[in-house]
Amino acid sequence: MTGVTFWASPATDGGSSLMAGRLLARGMVAGVIAACLAFLFARIFGEPQVNLAIAFEAAQDATAGMAPEPELVSRAVQATFGLLVASLMYGAAYGGIYAVVFAFAYGRMGRISPRALALLLAGAGFLTFVLIPGLKYPPNPPGIGHPDTIQLRTATYFEVIALSVCVMAIAILVGRRLALRLGAWNATLCGVGLFVVLTALMQATAPDINEVPANFPAVVLWRFREAAIGMQIVLWSALGLIFGPLAAAVLAPKTGGRRLAR
Amino acid sequence: MSHSLSSSIPGFAPAPAAIPVRAVLPWAAFGVVLALALLYFVGAEQGATSLISGHAVHEFVHDGRHLLGFPCH
Numbered sequence: 001m002t003g004v005t006f007w008a009s010p011a012t013d014g015g016s017s018l019m020a021g022r023l024l025a026r027g028m029v030a031g032v033i034a035a036c037l038a039f040l041f042a043r044i045f046g047e048p049q050v051n052l053a054i055a056f057e058a059a060q061d062a063t064a065g066m067a068p069e070p071e072l073v074s075r076a077v078q079a080t081f082g083l084l085v086a087s088l089m090y091g092a093a094y095g096g097i098y099a100v101v102f103a104f105a106y107g108r109m110g111r112i113s114p115r116a117l118a119l120l121l122a123g124a125g126f127l128t129f130v131l132i133p134g135l136k137y138p139p140n141p142p143g144i145g146h147p148d149t150i151q152l153r154t155a156t157y158f159e160v161i162a163l164s165v166c167v168m169a170i171a172i173l174v175g176r177r178l179a180l181r182l183g184a185w186n187a188t189l190c191g192v193g194l195f196v197v198l199t200a201l202m203q204a205t206a207p208d209i210n211e212v213p214a215n216f217p218a219v220v221l222w223r224f225r226e227a228a229i230g231m232q233i234v235l236w237s238a239l240g241l242i243f244g245p246l247a248a249a250v251l252a253p254k255t256g257g258r259r260l261a262r
Numbered sequence: 263m264s265h266s267l268s269s270s271i272p273g274f275a276p277a278p279a280a281i282p283v284r285a286v287l288p289w290a291a292f293g294v295v296l297a298l299a300l301l302y303f304v305g306a307e308q309g310a311t312s313l314i315s316g317h318a319v320h321e322f323v324h325d326g327r328h329l330l331g332f333p334c335h
């Protein structure tokens with residue numbers, strides 16, 4: 001977190017910029033810690049399903065007379081160190097984005113404590129970045145996607161996340177606008193309603209992709225998706241719970257003791 | 263509801279001081295670019311596109327790529 005002060009632009013006051021920088025750093029740290037927990041969950045509940053899917057894929061290749069794919073990185077490394085590093089990078093990335101949103105939202109979403117806002121935004125992040133995109137394009141174990149469609153699948157995946165972010169942003173901005181006229185409760189209901197309608201529109205218009213082989217074991221697919229969603233629930237709830245106190249410490253006035261005395 | 267003194271959203275008591283947007287913006291840009299680079303290497307490198315030749319990156323993050331919901335094979 002050193003070097004933070006050098007980023008302060010002369011146009012803004014140094015204290016605010018320092019605060020924003022510290023929030024970003026703490027968000028990424030919280031994301032990394034949350035990712036460690038998510039890794040443990042995925043290691044225990046996800047990896048058995050990945051192995052079953054790879055075994056199915058290998059059996060399919062063998063019956064088709066194809067040679068087994070060479071392993072550049074051993075399965076043991078992929079399932080441990082590789083999974084951990086991927087989780088940490090993912091956690092740091094979303095921890096950073098989440099902290100940026102928190103820095104903008106704090107003080108602009110009514111009177112709400114830093115801890116409560118942290119948890120609320122973690123829920124919104126899970127909804128926006130994971131659940132809504134995942135309902136359209138759910139996580140798939142190995143042995144399902146065609147190599148020829150990886151471009152299309154990657155593009156649609158990132159597009160649906162971008163659209164999901166837009167839908168969430170529109171719903172929140174419209175809700176905040178309406179709050180002046182309708183009050184907080186009714187405005188929140190309107191925002192949620194708008195979110196549901198826009199999400200349904202988005203889901204209905206995005207192209208369907210179904211590449212699951214007809215004989216792929218349904219239980220493996222279901223257990224894999226359960227593990228994938230569980231990993232994300234662990235990640236986002238831990239992120240919200242860990243970041244809350246860290247953010248509260250950044251936002252607490254330095255003269256807290258003297259304030260009580262006044 | 264009495265909120266006459268509040269300049270913020272009705273139904274809420276006065277909000278805590280927000281961080282000025284222009285103080286957050288440089289950090290927001292930095293954080294989002296960093297996050298996108300990280301997500302690119304976890305989720306798309308040596309899959310849809312490739313900056314580094316070979317398959318080592320893809321294979322290393324492979325299980326994470328599947329379990330975190332990115333498209334793979």
Ligand SMILES: [Zn+2]
Nearest residue numbers: 142324334335
């Ligand atoms: Zn794969």
